[in-house]
Amino acid sequence: MAMNSFASSTIRIALCVLLCTSATACDISPPSIGNFGACTSGPYAVFSIGFVPADTLRVRVGEQESLQVKALDVAGDSGEFCGPSVTTSSASPEIATAAGSGRGIVRVNIRGVAPGRTVLRASSGGRSDSLTIIVSQ
Numbered sequence: 001m002a003m004n005s006f007a008s009s010t011i012r013i014a015l016c017v018l019l020c021t022s023a024t025a026c027d028i029s030p031p032s033i034g035n036f037g038a039c040t041s042g043p044y045a046v047f048s049i050g051f052v053p054a055d056t057l058r059v060r061v062g063e064q065e066s067l068q069v070k071a072l073d074v075a076g077d078s079g080e081f082c083g084p085s086v087t088t089s090s091a092s093p094e095i096a097t098a099a100g101s102g103r104g105i106v107r108v109n110i111r112g113v114a115p116g117r118t119v120l121r122a123s124s125g126g127r128s129d130s131l132t133i134i135v136s137q
Helices: 005-019
Strands: 046-052 057-060 064-073 086-090 096-099 105-112 116-124 127-136
Touching (some): 064 086, 086 105
Antiparallel strands (some): 046 064
């Protein structure tokens, strides 16, 4: 028996409400209807977030390195799920800058500005992770 989109959305929302531990960790907005390229999968909560590679990133002044941030939903999917966007920021942009945001798997570009250490933070749906960045000459 095929499920219509309303019933499918209702079930995903109910599952999200059941699995979410806090209101900030759960975006239960229904998917866009009739919008090409719209997010159509669920559930809508970010279950975990992490950097790949997950350790320390080293970059030289004036150079750029890339890494990924993966936000996983409760089913373990990291594609373009209907969860909140991933945002990234550098604790010390005078040492290293970070650029990258989106849903699911996000590419983050890190540029070394001055020698030192800083922390890169990624967050989505109330979940967060951090990574040390070491910038050298």
